[in-house]
Amino acid sequence: xxxxxxxxxxxxxxxxxxxxxxxxxxxxxxxxxxxxxxxxxxxxxxxxxxxxxxxxxxxxxxxxxxxxxxxxxxxxxxxxxxxxxxxxxxxxxxxxxxxxxxxxxxxxxxxxxxxxxxxxxxxxxxxxxxxxxxxxxxxxxxxxxxxxxxxxxxxxxxxxxxxxxxxxxxxxxxxxxxxxxxxxxxxxxxxxxxxxxxxxxxxxxxxxxxxxxxxxxxxxxxxxxxxxxxxxxxxxxxxxxxxxxxxxxxxxxxxxxxxxxxxxxxxxxxxxxxxxxxxxxxxxxxxxxxxxxxxxxxxxxxxxxxxxxxxxxxxxxxxxxxxxxxxxxxxxxxxxxxxxxxxxxxxxxxxxxxxxxxxxxxxxxxxxxxxxxxxxxxxxxxxxxxxxxxxxxxxxxxxxxxxxxxxxxxxxxxxxxxxxxxxxxxxxxxxxxxxxxxxxxxxxxxxxxxxxxxxxxxxxxxxxxxxxxxxxxxxxxxxxxxxxxxxxxxxxxxxxxxxxxxxxxxxxxxxxxxxxxxxxxxxxxxxxxxxxxxxxxxxxxxxxxxxxxxxxxxxxxxxxxxxxxxxxxxxxxxxxxxxxxxxxxxxxxxxxxxxxxxxxxxxxxxxxxxxxxxxxxxxxxxxxxxxxxxxxxxxxxxxxxxxxxxxxxxxxxxxxxxxxxxxxxxxxxxxxxxxxxxxxxxxxxxxxxxxxxxxxxxxxxxxxxxxxxxxxxxxxxxxxxxxxxxxxxxxxxxxxxxxxxxxxxxxxxxxxxxxxxxxxxxxxxxxxxxxxxxxxxxxxxxxxxxxxxxxxxxxxxxxxxxxxxxxxxxxxxxxxxxxxxxxxxxxxxxxxxxxxxxxxxxxxxxxxxxxxxxxxxxxxxxxxxxxxxxxxxxxxxxxxxxx
Ligand SMILES: [Zn+2]
Numbered sequence: 001x002x003x004x005x006x007x008x009x010x011x012x013x014x015x016x017x018x019x020x021x022x023x024x025x026x027x028x029x030x031x032x033x034x035x036x037x038x039x040x041x042x043x044x045x046x047x048x049x050x051x052x053x054x055x056x057x058x059x060x061x062x063x064x065x066x067x068x069x070x071x072x073x074x075x076x077x078x079x080x081x082x083x084x085x086x087x088x089x090x091x092x093x094x095x096x097x098x099x100x101x102x103x104x105x106x107x108x109x110x111x112x113x114x115x116x117x118x119x120x121x122x123x124x125x126x127x128x129x130x131x132x133x134x135x136x137x138x139x140x141x142x143x144x145x146x147x148x149x150x151x152x153x154x155x156x157x158x159x160x161x162x163x164x165x166x167x168x169x170x171x172x173x174x175x176x177x178x179x180x181x182x183x184x185x186x187x188x189x190x191x192x193x194x195x196x197x198x199x200x201x202x203x204x205x206x207x208x209x210x211x212x213x214x215x216x217x218x219x220x221x222x223x224x225x226x227x228x229x230x231x232x233x234x235x236x237x238x239x240x241x242x243x244x245x246x247x248x249x250x251x252x253x254x255x256x257x258x259x260x261x262x263x264x265x266x267x268x269x270x271x272x273x274x275x276x277x278x279x280x281x282x283x284x285x286x287x288x289x290x291x292x293x294x295x296x297x298x299x300x301x302x303x304x305x306x307x308x309x310x311x312x313x314x315x316x317x318x319x320x321x322x323x324x325x326x327x328x329x330x331x332x333x334x335x336x337x338x339x340x341x342x343x344x345x346x347x348x349x350x351x352x353x354x355x356x357x358x359x360x361x362x363x364x365x366x367x368x369x370x371x372x373x374x375x376x377x378x379x380x381x382x383x384x385x386x387x388x389x390x391x392x393x394x395x396x397x398x399x400x401x402x403x404x405x406x407x408x409x410x411x412x413x414x415x416x417x418x419x420x421x422x423x424x425x426x427x428x429x430x431x432x433x434x435x436x437x438x439x440x441x442x443x444x445x446x447x448x449x450x451x452x453x454x455x456x457x458x459x460x461x462x463x464x465x466x467x468x469x470x471x472x473x474x475x476x477x478x479x480x481x482x483x484x485x486x487x488x489x490x491x492x493x494x495x496x497x498x499x500x501x502x503x504x505x506x507x508x509x510x511x512x513x514x515x516x517x518x519x520x521x522x523x524x525x526x527x528x529x530x531x532x533x534x535x536x537x538x539x540x541x542x543x544x545x546x547x548x549x550x551x552x553x554x555x556x557x558x559x560x561x562x563x564x565x566x567x568x569x570x571x572x573x574x575x576x577x578x579x580x581x582x583x584x585x586x587x588x589x590x591x592x593x594x595x596x597x598x599x600x601x602x603x604x605x606x607x608x609x610x611x612x613x614x615x616x617x618x619x620x621x622x623x624x625x626x627x628x629x630x631x632x633x634x635x636x637x638x639x640x641x642x643x644x645x646x647x648x649x650x651x652x653x654x655x656x657x658x659x660x661x662x663x664x665x666x667x668x669x670x671x672x673x674x675x676x677x678x679x680x681x682x683x684x685x686x687x688x689x690x691x692x693x694x695x696x697x698x699x700x701x702x703x704x705x706x707x708x709x710x711x712x713x714x715x716x717x718x719x720x721x722x723x724x725x726x727x728x729x730x731x732x733x734x735x736x737x738x739x740x741x742x743x744x745x746x747x748x749x750x751x752x753x754x755x756x757x758x759x760x761x762x763x764x765x766x767x768x769x770x771x772x773x774x775x776x777x778x779x780x781x782x783x784x785x786x787x788x789x790x791x792x793x794x795x796x797x798x799x800x801x802x803x804x805x806x807x808x809x810x811x812x813x814x815x816x817x818x819x820x821x822x823x824x825x826x827x828x829x830x831x832x833x834x835x836x837x838x839x840x841x842x843x844x845x846x847x848x849x850x851x852x853x854x855x856x857x858x859x860x861x862x863x864x865x866x867x868x869x870x871x872x873x874x875x876x877x878x879x880x881x882x883x
Pocket of ligand 1: 001002003338342360361364
């Protein structure tokens with residue numbers, strides 16, 4: 001699964017409005033599950049730390065056949081799920097299946113049953129006589145469901161186009177039981193079959209092979225059946241059905257197709273373009289042919305994540321689609337590669353329990369970056385690993401290891417540890433072994449565990465066997481312990497001895513959780529323009545290393561190949577940074593030089609950064625130079641940016657437009673307006689619109705209203721106008737925003753509509769009378785689309801009108817993981833704080849009035865006093881004059 005930046009934006013409404021720049025993996029997970037984890041939470045309440053393990057498998061599930069008829073109007077499904085199983089080691093008296101809020105109408109079995117019991121989370125079937133070990137048994141459950149998770153409708157009633165109507169599912173981690181019953185844990189695999197009955201003009205997609213498509217004359221519905229004939233885990237069973245269109249191609253024997261909701265098919269090609277090349281690359285690099293029969297990708301509206309790698313059917317967010325006019329600002333390459341490689345890592349082999357999730361996600365992120373290297377070159381790949389590392393190397397109050405069993409909810413495992421740190425573990429392992437041996441080990445690991453579930457020791461044992469290496473320490477420090485090395489590196493040159501001294505200190509706090517690290521890397525000295533590499537081992541708290549060199553090196557680089565995950569502090573003289581800034585063989589070194597040089601303010605540094613912004617061969621470095629000039633923030637830095645706005649690469653051009661607006665001055669507003677007049681790329685126009693939010697323009701306010709009402713790809717101009725309005729905090733925008741949100745509810749994406757509700761609430765916070773806005777928001781609080789509901793409730797919290805408390809209270813409940821109930825709780829907290837503020841304010845005002853009264857009295861007294869004295873003096877004077 002890919003948790004895209006878009007996904008996080010939709011979840012964190014406020015972040016959506018302040019811009020995506022610093023959104024990283026959230027520490028607190030937004031994936032909320034059910035079933036197994038609830039037991040754990042109960043245990044957590046009072047019984048000490050919880051450890052999570054895969055449950056026992058009492059039976060081997062052989063095959064699951066799901067037959068569902070969705071009702072698009074009611075947003076319900078009627079289903080019959082048939083499960084074939086046999087008891088593993090003990091005769092089976094009862095079988096417990098995961099099933100959330102299913103309305104079960106009948107259960108039948110070919111083994112005589114004593115009865116069954118249905119709870120909100122389970123169906124427990126009791127047999128007359130225990131089922132014998134190894135006896136193949138079949139169980140059929142007939143039910144209806146109104147899924148709140150796991151299966152999602154996109155219908156006109158929820159604000160979507162009729163022509164795009166569809167539904168889709170999301171199983172991982174524990175959402176599948178919301179639409180069919182089964183054993184829901186990835187330590188079990190079975191074949192599966194999905195039949196879906198829909199109107200004849202709809203398309204049905206699922207895992208594996210299309211085996212049957214026929215119209216049932218009694219209902220007029222088309223029944224479409226897909227069979228996944230290779231065993232996979234339950235969370236990978238998927239269904240998408242509705243008004244889709246497709247484009248397709250092949251790679252060898254493998255059909256590749258890309259589906260979108262009907263109205264979006266024109267955008268499909270841009271996102272589909274790399275698919276065949278990605279498959280070819282992975283087959284060659286991994287050395288194992290694509291393990292399934294076909295690969296479909298289907299884009300759905302408002303997907304719950306970035307993408308999901310169901311076997312042979314990946315579901316993708318519609319946010320990945322982009323038109324040509326956005327140039328290279330958007331790309332589906334990373335998402336498509338990530339989900340595709342999951343077909344091997346995650347699907348062909350699957351983590352046995354969530355504590356080993358990195359075996360899915362770390363591999364997906366790592367191979368996604370390898371494809372980037374294949375397509376866009378080594379610099380692009382290295383730069384990707386550099387940026388990924390920056391997301392990991394942050395101070396956290398609570399560092400957890402990658403393999404960690406204390407989670408309360410499986411969703412907590414889907415964070416930077418499984419994804420980016422997992423990928424970095426593989427990068428370091430590849431560096432330890434050498435790429436060829438690494439590839440051989442991974443191929444063997446896949447072959448040996450094909451179509452089964454794995455834990456980290458399965459990987460370790462293959463690598464140790466084939467490499468002869470002892471890797472316990474490697475995995476212990478990186479996977480089973482937390483944290484990363486924090487290194488302070490310093491360098492001294494002794495001209496007399498022609499000796500370079502490099503000192504390395506490990507400064508991370510070593511504890512039971514975080515080890516003193518042991519690692520290999522290199523030092524690179526650039527002498528006479530040539531690199532001189534020295535292998536080093538870091539294994540002590542403090543190390544001094546000496547290297548004889550012919551001449552003083554122009555550059556000293558620590559870890560020049562970027563093969564060690566470490567937070568490195570290495571202060572260097574300016575001359576060395578300048579040399580590093582232009583080293584065309586060292587993209588990461590150039591970036592590190594920019595990071596160091598942006599702390600300087602001198603003209604020479606500005607001139608060099610300007611040269612990099614306009615001439616560096618790698619766009620990421622050019623973009624970083626622009627950001628650095630903004631941070632330097634001198635007159636010269638502004639001029640350097642203003643003179644660098646003509647950038648051929650749209651990614652850099654957008655950055656310069658943003659950075660020019662980082663300077664608050666009339667010229668910056670002028671440049672922004674020029675961009676609005678001349679720029680064609682809507683994403684860059686959007687950046688310029690956001691810039692307007694920094695200026696009280698007077699008279700130009702209409703411009704924002706025009707953009708708010710305009711149509712653009714994914715409403716990027718409207719979103720930017722909303723962000724600018726929010727920054728300006730001008731009540732003038734309240735009415736236009738309210739009207740536009742009401743009119744555009746059907747055509748705006750849901751995330752924009754909910755952002756508009758929150759923006760409206762934000763602008764109205766200081767109004768004396770919030771009644772109209774409150775009533776407007778309350779009108780959406782019971783909307784059938786849960787995202788709209790959550791958005792409206794959040795906005796009521798933002799509005800801060802205590803009169804909304806009784807409404808918000810009606811959404812409170814007992815389920816702490818329900819999104820609506822959580823939104824209500826959070827809004828209520830905010831509203832109660834606002835309410836408490838009122839008496840405090842009154843108290844403060846009373847105090848102030850009392851003080852003023854006292855002051856006034858004092859002044860009056862003093863005035864009286866002065867007056868009396870003056871009178872006395874005047875009398876005296878008069879007397880004097882009289883004298
Ligand atoms: Zn993933």
